[in-house]
Amino acid sequence: MSEINVQIKDAVLEIKNVSVAYNKGIYAVTNVSAAIRRNKVTAIMGPSGCGKSTLLRALNRMHDLYPNIITEGQILLNEVDITKMSTIMLRRKIGMVFQRPNPFPTMSIADNVIAGYKLNGISLHKSEKEEIIEKSLRDVALWKEVKDSLSQKGTFLSGGQQQRLCIARALAFQPEVILLDEPTSALDPISTKKIEELLTELKEKYSIILVTHNMSQAARISDYSMFMYLGELVEYGKTKEMFINPKDQRTDEYLTGKFS
Amino acid sequence: MESILIAKKEITNFFKWDVRFIKDKIFTGFIILFSLITISPIVLIISKLISMGYKQLNFSFFIETAPNTYQAMLAKEAGNIIPGGILNGITGTIFMVFLASLMAIPIGILIGIFLYENGTKRYAKIVKDITDILQGVPSIVLGLISYFWVVKYITNGFSALAGSFALFIMMLPLIIRSTEETFKMIPVSIKEAGFALGVPYHKIIFRILIPSGLSGLITGILLSISRVIGETAPLMLTALGSMAVNLDIEKPTSAIPLLIWEFYNDPNMVDLIWASSLLLMILVLGLNLISKMIISKRNL
Numbered sequence: 278m279s280e281i282n283v284q285i286k287d288a289v290l291e292i293k294n295v296s297v298a299y300n301k302g303i304y305a306v307t308n309v310s311a312a313i314r315r316n317k318v319t320a321i322m323g324p325s326g327c328g329k330s331t332l333l334r335a336l337n338r339m340h341d342l343y344p345n346i347i348t349e350g351q352i353l354l355n356e357v358d359i360t361k362m363s364t365i366m367l368r369r370k371i372g373m374v375f376q377r378p379n380p381f382p383t384m385s386i387a388d389n390v391i392a393g394y395k396l397n398g399i400s401l402h403k404s405e406k407e408e409i410i411e412k413s414l415r416d417v418a419l420w421k422e423v424k425d426s427l428s429q430k431g432t433f434l435s436g437g438q439q440q441r442l443c444i445a446r447a448l449a450f451q452p453e454v455i456l457l458d459e460p461t462s463a464l465d466p467i468s469t470k471k472i473e474e475l476l477t478e479l480k481e482k483y484s485i486i487l488v489t490h491n492m493s494q495a496a497r498i499s500d501y502s503m504f505m506y507l508g509e510l511v512e513y514g515k516t517k518e519m520f521i522n523p524k525d526q527r528t529d530e531y532l533t534g535k536f537s
Numbered sequence: 538m539e540s541i542l543i544a545k546k547e548i549t550n551f552f553k554w555d556v557r558f559i560k561d562k563i564f565t566g567f568i569i570l571f572s573l574i575t576i577s578p579i580v581l582i583i584s585k586l587i588s589m590g591y592k593q594l595n596f597s598f599f600i601e602t603a604p605n606t607y608q609a610m611l612a613k614e615a616g617n618i619i620p621g622g623i624l625n626g627i628t629g630t631i632f633m634v635f636l637a638s639l640m641a642i643p644i645g646i647l648i649g650i651f652l653y654e655n656g657t658k659r660y661a662k663i664v665k666d667i668t669d670i671l672q673g674v675p676s677i678v679l680g681l682i683s684y685f686w687v688v689k690y691i692t693n694g695f696s697a698l699a700g701s702f703a704l705f706i707m708m709l710p711l712i713i714r715s716t717e718e719t720f721k722m723i724p725v726s727i728k729e730a731g732f733a734l735g736v737p738y739h740k741i742i743f744r745i746l747i748p749s750g751l752s753g754l755i756t757g758i759l760l761s762i763s764r765v766i767g768e769t770a771p772l773m774l775t776a777l778g779s780m781a782v783n784l785d786i787e788k789p790t791s792a793i794p795l796l797i798w799e800f801y802n803d804p805n806m807v808d809l810i811w812a813s814s815l816l817l818m819i820l821v822l823g824l825n826l827i828s829k830m831i832i833s834k835r836n837l
Contacts, residue, residue: 342732368735375733379726383748393734396744443730450734 288312289454289484290336295350297331297340305331308350309510311503313454318476318485320499320516322492324536328508329488333456336486337371338364354454365397372447373456377463378439380431380446387427389442390414393450413445416482417475437468441475448483455479457487461494473498492532496520504528586818590811598622598812602781603796609805619808625782626796626813629697632784633776633792634762636701641708642758648709649716650742656717672710679703680771688775697783697790700776704768708761715757719750756828763824767817769794793817 290313297306306328313319321329331340338359340346352359359367380389390410394401401409410427414420419441423434431442440460447455457476461469476485477498489495495502495516502516504525512519512528523529530536597620604612604621612619648664655661680703687699723746731741747754769792772778777789778799797813800806 337733339729339732342729363735364732365735365737368733373733375726375729377724377726379724379730381727381730381745381749383745383751393736396731396734396736396740398740446730446734 287315289315289355290486291351291353291356292332292336293351293353295332295335295348295352297328297335297349298347300345301347305508306335306505307508309505311510311513313484313486314501315453315484316480316482317500318480318487318498319501319503320495321486321488321503321505322490322495322531323505324531325490327505329490329503329505330458331508332505333458333486333488336454336456337368337373339373369393369450370452371454371456372450372452374440374443374447374458374460376459378436378443380434380439380442382430382432384431385428386423386431386434386442389431390445390449392446409449413449414442416448416479417441417445418471419445435468437464437471440464440468440472444472444475444479448479452483454484454486457485459488459490461489461491469494504531506531583818586811586815589808590813590815592618593808593812594815598816599627600624603791603799603809604806605780606803606805609803609809613805613808619806623793623796623809623813623816625779625791626793627816628782628784629776629779629791629795630766630793633697633701633704633772633790634766636697636786637704637708637765638758638762640701640705641712641761645709645712645761646716646747646754649713650720650746652713652717653720668710668713671706672714674706675770676703676707676768677770677774679706680774682706683771684774692787694787695775695777695789696787697776698786700772700790700792701786703771703775704765707765707768707771711761711764712757715760716750716754719753719757720746722753723749752831752834756831759824759828759831763821763828766820766824767794769798773798793820 292309292311292313295306295309296304298304309332321333323329334340335348336352336359338348340348341364354362354367354370359371362370380386381392384392387406387410388395390413391401391406393399394406394409411420411424414423419438422438423429423442426433431439434442440463444455444457444460461472464472473494476487479485480500487495487499499516501514502512502519503510504512504519504523504527506527512523512525514524519528520532523532595618599622601620601622602625603623604619608621609619648668652661652665652668656665683699683703683706687702688695692698727745727749728741731745736745772792772795776792776795778791778795779789780791783790793813793816797810797817800810800813
């Protein structure tokens, strides 16, 4: 439990007493506090319905979309309250990748990468555009595969390629934090492996928060892990320590497969 | 003993299979019969229209206005086909459907988006119910309403505007519902991808949702056009009809179904009914086929 309350100096995100309720009184996340470290992979794991996705979506205010969802508490990005930032600024700094690959079906591969700029009306020079597209696609190791078909629709790619395209779309804004909501659950093992390798490379430049209900994935690629159960943050600490020596009995039971 | 049991079992199995086989054949026969009964009217209609109408379907049918009864009578007595065509009807139909679409498409799509976004709210539910009721209102009643609103107070006489207003009200519920259904088929994750990039709400609608659902929207529009293109009753009370080509929204205007009605009332022009009906049928079937093709090609 100690990790939860410890002040961390170079935290990129600080989550303070955050609760999220769908409709009044029905809480999906209760009173979670944690500090997310810069340039690390932090995994949020837990059984289905424990509130891990809900917590993740609170971090870039995706819940604003649905008026019946109430978010309480405070989330600080670089010590600035995220509710005091404009959604465009916030989401430029915190990118998000979803469970299923969701490239914009009407846009080409290139346009998908710079969709954030295009749709927000940020004009780019042609050279800037090409630079961002190439850099983002290189970052996700997709450049070689698609450099000759940049004008094709993004939906022509395979599932794994589409998901990497979606990561590239998030990277194009040069965010500080990338949120990934079970990014490999809809993918085959080979694509999954590629994305996991990619994430371990990306953490040099970005802070990564990864929701997964695949324990071994968390063990493979994360530096820090959170274990959530019934909306509560049960344990948060170094992944290795948590897997070898869990402090809470519920964590132990989850990790040893007594429930899932 | 054992072999007898097996043999017995096989016989019963065979018997069961046999009864099922016969039942299966009977049901298949019934299904084929009823599907033939279902498609026979359309086949009969089209073959009748072609056999009766093809004579009149020449080039002048599309580029000349309707003849008067005297010209038709002379041609008939001489044993020729009736001269002239239905250009005034074709232009009138296109003109009025165009005006109606101009009103119905933006309004219908916007209301459809509203219903999609706020489907569970009380006000949206009321709007949805009213849309359904509107869809069931007899077209002649819509013609009457248009007569009292537009003919009497806006254009002070029968006019293309009044006709297209009646068609507009008929198209509206069809476009609203098809827009809503189309948007419901777009995965929410695409919308969320837009929000996760900080894209403002109106741009999500206009730059992501509408382009993604474009084929569905176009299909809905085409089907609503094919629904109103053959409407006669509301046009009788509003557009009235005209012998010449008219493209003035304040003047009476003809339409293909109106011409069919006029030809029906004139014994000398009966031959033109079939050709006009054939053209109308081809238009409606064509629109339906195009929308079917768009639906089968759409990749969401």
